[in-house]
Amino acid sequence: MLPGVQVGQPVAHRLAYLWRAPAWGRPLLVERSSWDRCRRGLSIEGNDVVEFFEATLNWPSWLAWTAVALIQCFLLINLVAGGALFFIWLERKVAGRIQDRLGPTRVGGKFGWLQTLADGIKLLAKEDIVPKEADPFLFRMAPYVSFTASFCGWLALPFADNWVGQRLNVAVFFIVAIVGLEVFGVILAGYASGSKWSLFGAMREAAQVVSYEVPLGLCIVVPVMIAGSMDLVTIGNKQAGYFTNWFIFHDPAAFVVFWVYFTCAVASVNRAPFDLAEAESELVAGFHTEYSGLRWSFFFMAEYGSMLLVSALAAILFFGGWHGPFPIISQGLVPALAAMTGASVDSPVLVYLANLAGCANLIFKAVIGVTVMMWVRWTLPRLRIDQVLTTCLKYCVPLAALCFLAEVWFQLYPHTNPMPLNRLQWGAPRASIEVREGWLPLSPVSPDDVQEAQLTHSQEHRG
């Protein structure tokens, strides 16, 4: 008997449960007050790796937690740094192809795989210059502030069902807030450089990012409303099944708001056509005019890290996250493999495999998002600062607000939703009515329905 499935539940639901993988992590059985508080302060779920260290290796609890934290940090920082390496190479390749040339071809073989690494070594060898007019302390701190902010967002981003550095129940909000912090490093850099061009860059960045946070916040509310949760793991899991379940196809408001989100995300990570802070034809190099070597590359790592972060966030909020377009590509692997091998659907190996596939899905979607950003960058001219702000205040904000209101409408009157694909809920179990956290049933329903819904709800909560 599968956990969480009761006798007497409709067969369809029991079958449908197969589509959803059991969570990799399950609540800890042993209560240890201090750990528990710490954990519950920051996270909801327990951690199987900790359990493994504690139970199998007999490590003390604090050591297990420390080891897990270090492993997670190691993985994430490698993802960001390695991502920057890859994306800089990709950017040069994409730019090259768009511009009818080859891009890097020599270092590391035919495709110039190692070009970025070679550049990185060159940057390391460069002289570290602090201008005479600069404020040395802030000048040195600024790149790290930027990079830290960009990196911190990754802590709350899930890569697959429950594969997350720190599961927060306000993860979406947290990530958007953290992405906004990157601007602080840029402003400090611009101010501390003691160069007029840098100051211009910093001023523009401040004005731009502060204003683009408004529509960005409005945009993420729409998928949050559809999912009824700010927890990214829950949001991702609500889109299980076929691609028709993705939130971008949920209703017209969500479809429109994705484009607004994408525009605002491009603006808030400072990519062309909104890269005014470093507009090379106007401000020399904007806020990083005076930077060289490793410090400069930290800004770049932050930029590419943020690009990947907002793309991954878009993938989770609108494109099903770790769920492939067909269930077989991600979570559907579990029952498929189980049927083939005869293993239990609960087998950790299968779940692990499915999560690995989900992780690949998510990263693939995020890379597509980043590639589109590159495509945009190498195609469009740059906007002027007043036009950037006009775009934000005159188009993005009203559009996002309108979508927000439309989404409220579709939540209240779901039958008016003109995108019927989504109502079929192919390949994913859904109760006929969901009781959401904090949402009250809005239409009279039979007590049976409510009970069933609560059942599904409690299952979701357990994993």
Place this chain on the structure above:
Amino acid sequence: MATRLEDPRVVEFDVRTDEMLVNMGPQHPSTHGVLRLVLRTDGEVVSEVQPHIGYLHRCAEKIGENLTPRQWIPYTDRMDYLAGMNMNLGWSLTVEKLLRYELPEKARHLRVIICELGRIASHLVGMGAYGLDLGTFSPFLYAFREREKILDLFEEACGARLTYSYICPGGATADLPKGWLQKCEKFLDEFAPVIDEYHALLTTNAIFIKRTAGIGILPAEMAIDYGCSGPVLRGSGVDFDLRRDGEPRYTSMYDGYAFEVVVQKDGHYPRDHKYPPVPKEAVLGDCWHRFYVRMLEVVQSMDLVRQGIEFYSRSKGDWGTPIKLNQKLPKGEAYLETEAPRGQMGFYIVSDGSSIPWRVRARSSSFCNLSVVSELCRGCLIADVPAIVGSLDIVMGEIDR
């Protein structure tokens, strides 16, 4: 804010921030060489722009007083180094005017072909670099891809890719090689569809229009008053092109050629029906119109090259004989302006009867076109400065000489 910015009297806005003097250049990614613009800014609003030139001054005129006219030709190459052929032509015609030399028919058509190709090549750089000024890189490389093909043709004709010294007083240094005309026609056939790409990437691009339409408006009277010429003048709606309105010695070069001056008349460009429509936001004399005139002139030049190829292959005789290196010059003086890609390029030669001129003078179009920049940039935003300077399409080699 935008409507107020257009008021020329407005120089600053509160919050009171102190004015800042910023050097744009001489080393700056958008100044087209070593131009230094001193901006007086209040926040993002530029209240005054003061161009400082001379960083590339090489005393070309003084050198001209010590060399014979043929020896000075390489120095003309280095004036507008993006259109060396047209510079050669201007100087050659001036010397021929002083010598009262009559050119053979074939040389005339050869010069038309070469100079119009030079105009295309130059406008391609102007277009690509303008995209670069506005923050888009790809059109630049698309433009250079085509420009390289023209340079290949030039290389085949004269052996050089940038500083040609091909056209010289008396004709050209050599005839066009065998098979060159076919290659040239092939290039034109390949090039024609590419222009649509440029229109898609720039001319009709919404952001491009936002950045250029209504920016840096140069009224016709001001353009004439400041001696602006070429696409800058025609972009302001002044119907003036030396190929049609110049001296007979120059216009006779184009005898028999059919072309229309690219200028907006009654709200229409000559080729309006075939090319992207003028956007609503565009005002005659703004950056967009200057850019558009250049784009249409590329097409016009392609037509002229095609006609030139036909005339050239029909005409008999030789391509002219270059004058002797130390040809004695008659006493007197001659001034001639030609329509170079960037405007009216004038050369003035004074001779005292020896083979070395007494005085040589080059009147460059970019020099006058740049002088208007402080008028255009008053009250604009910092981001508009590269847009305006780029739309004037200056070459510092020509300004500083």
Place this chain on the structure above:
Amino acid sequence: MSGPILLDRLKAQFGDKITGANLEAIDPWIEVAPEGLVEVCQYLKTQDDLQFNFLNCITAVDYFEPDPKKAAKVEWKPHIELVYHLSSTVKKHTLVLKVILPRWKDDVPGQLPEVPSVTSVWKTANWHEREVYDLSGVRFIGHPDLRRILCPEDWVGHPLRKDYEMPLEYHGIRGR
């Protein structure tokens, strides 16, 4: 408007301020006295049938032979000629004006000769006059901003003068 008629008309209008002409030259020219320059230019620009609204170029030609042997053979006295090339974008005709100036004001070497500025007539004269001032050493009276334009502000001498010698040193850089 052909040369002789225009010349007669200018002579009738300005009298002795039109000091000479050569209508047989390749580019026929009319010589104007410095004091009458601005009036004549204003007249040429504003008359409906003339409309010389386009100042192409201002050139200074230094007539001076530094080599004494050759200097004995020349038929002119040392002087500076300012050449104004005008044209009209409306009437599509051209005109050359000349102004003859002494090489030095009051024949004191170092005192630049003076001529009224035509900036009030054509704005483009601004930069052209600055260039002439910079390279040939002619002072334009009434110019709003007469500074060097191509040479550095602290440069000594006017390079297009025939007796100009490159300085031996400029800020530690060897000149010749």
Place this chain on the structure above:
Amino acid sequence: MTPWLGPITVSHYLTVGAVLFVAGVVCMAVKRNALGVLMGVELVLNGANVNFVAFGSPLLRSTSLGIDGQLLALFVIVLAAAEAAVALAIALNFYNNFATIDVDRADELKG
């Protein structure tokens, strides 16, 4: 029980809050730069917020304020943002009129 070795309690948070509060008050008192004073105000508000949140946390005390603590903290944050906007506008206006941001020189009562 020494405060260092025992579990973290509300009192620990209150101590942090007290330090922030006092730092803010001192900052308001000694800084002559208007923006410095503003920063002091932010610190004071944060000290208060730490207290609200600590009292409201169910992890620290079983008889906690509950979500009221967090709600009050939210209101404080939002109002602090509003206050910062107004104060900044005043500071800019002040700077416009006096070309300085030294509050000690704002003792004359004129616009």
Place this chain on the structure above:
Amino acid sequence: MIGAVIDWSAFLFYLFAAVACGFALAVVLSNHIVHMAFYLTLALGATAGLFLLTGSQFVGAMQFMIYVGGTLVLLVFGVMLTAQHRFVSIRTRAGEWITAAVLGGALLMLLGYVAWAVPDWHAAPPAHVPPEQVESTSRLGLALTGVRMDGGSGYALPFVIVSVHLLVVLIGAGYLARARVRVSDAAARKEMP
């Protein structure tokens, strides 16, 4: 003993507390206004960390977003708009320092005493807390709209008041720092204060 057991919960608290208090002091002691803003950012960021530790995740994220991301950027913006070199550091007189230190020390002692005065406030925390109680975001949202699950009163009225207040502030701030156009006429320039 640290070698034997690191209590991460306590360790994180002490870390964030030290950062918050340390940089708060740095704000007070620094004379450089931009450095002050930078220190303040770190102090407030660490405070957000403290909020997360108490389980108030929404407030923590809010602190990041509004305080650190919004208010402080605004503040630095203001600093850059107004601070020329001569205004960057305005020194405080020594007498002021002494008075402030004495009064501040007294206040700190008083508050410290109060913090530890009530035994219930430093009694051992509950060993087991059901997760529903920690997870409070949806309850916060409902409370702001006036619905309370636990029987307390809702916050609809304060919420509306704050919203209106924010609107008024927005307009007011915009009015105070509005763009006044100055014209290049010399006469108009003279009339300006």
